[in-house]
Amino acid sequence: MASKGIVLITGANTGIGYQTVKALASSSKTYTVLLGTRSLEKGKDAIEQLKSEVPDTKSEIVPIQIDIMDDASIEKCHKEVESKYGRVDALINNAGAAHDPLMQQIPGPKGVRAAWQTxxxxxxxxxxxxxxxxxxxxxxxxxxxxxxxxxxxxxxxTCAGGRETAMLTSQHPPAGWPKPPAPSALTYRSSKTALNMLMLDWHRILHNDGVKVWAISPGFLATGLGGIGKEKLKSMGAGDASVGGTFITKVVEGERDADTGKVIRSDGVQPW
Structure with missing residues (x-):
């Protein structure tokens, strides 16, 4: 990567995204980090917080408005990056959401459709x-x-009962219908499985262009995802979101180049 790499990360004003920006800012290498956020005000607030946490950074942190669900926002963001920087060295697709709670908030089929589609x-x-x-x-x-x-x-x-059976999928409910409510995060899990396939195809498409592609599995970390709350997640054993930011930064800086085209964890390769 050039002496000052251009890194664009979506969903970067909170959670793992914010911690990734912080880890990049703390690195001995210098970057221009484009902190993607749906709200520029929240992005600016995040940067003010970063200034207090990493006051001696040599990197430049720039807020950029991006709502990946809005095509006009994507087009505007692209034009801004193209005109100001001309390239991107690392594109980090961090923005994501867990909408399973919609099935409890909206009764019947409408809730199911809303959760899955969103x-x-x-x-x-x-x-x-x-x-x-x-x-x-x-x-x-x-x-x-x-x-x-x-x-x-x-x-x-993992979800099929492999070496590390997932807690959310390891319980068999009693026979009969309806089944008792239980945590499963099924829409979230399924959409992330689909994201892994998306990554795999980009690895195929961009192989001859020399683009290194990964899916990053940061681990069970305490973020605002799903509206459960950080403290509740920590009580369930979740680690600090900074773990994910450090891991992603290591990937950006070349520590996992041997594992391109795979789903990677900090301790190895995640099984499909």
């Missing part, structure tokens, strides 16, 4: 549309990297 729209469709828009700028980099933030719950092997 989860796929954010985590798969909108991520793909955004990525398509930025590939030309990524190809102008001398060392292009494309990252998709997925989940440990996306693994079919």
């Amino acid at each position: 989860s796929y729209d954010v985590n798969v469709t909108s991520t793909q549309v955004f990525t398509l828009a930025f590939i030309p700028l990524l190809l102008k980099s001398s060392n292009p990297r494309l990252l998709f933030v997925t989940s440990g719950l996306s693994s079919l092997t």
Whole structure:
């Protein structure tokens, strides 16, 4: 990567996205980090917080408005990045959401449709549309990297009862119908499994262009995802979101180049 790499990360004003910006700002390498956020005001607030946490950074942190569910926002963001920087060295698709609670909030089939459609729209469709828009700028980099933030719950092997059976999928309910309510995060898990396939195809498409592509499985971390609350997640064993930011930064800086085209965790490769 050039001496000052251009890194664009979506959903970067909170959670793992924010911690990734912080880890990049703390690195000995210097970057121009485009902190993608749906609200520029929230992005500016995040940068003010970063200034207090990493006051000596040599990197430049720039807020940029991007709502990946809004085509006009994607087009505007692309034009801004193209005109100001001319390329992107690392594109980090971090923006995502868990909409399973909609099935409790909206009764009947409407709630089911809302949860599934919204989860796929954010985590798969909108991520793909955004990525398509930025590939030309990524190809102008001398060392292009494309990252998709997925989940440990996306693994079919794990959810099928493999070596590390997922807590949310390991319980068999009693016979009969209706089944008792239980946490499953099924729409979220399924959409992230689809995201893994999306990553795999980008690895195929961009192989001869020299683009390194991964899906990043950051682990069970305490973020605002799903509206559960950070403290509740910590009580369930979740780690700090900074773990994910550090891991993603290591990937951007080349520590997992041998594992391109795979779903990677900090301790190895996640099974499909």
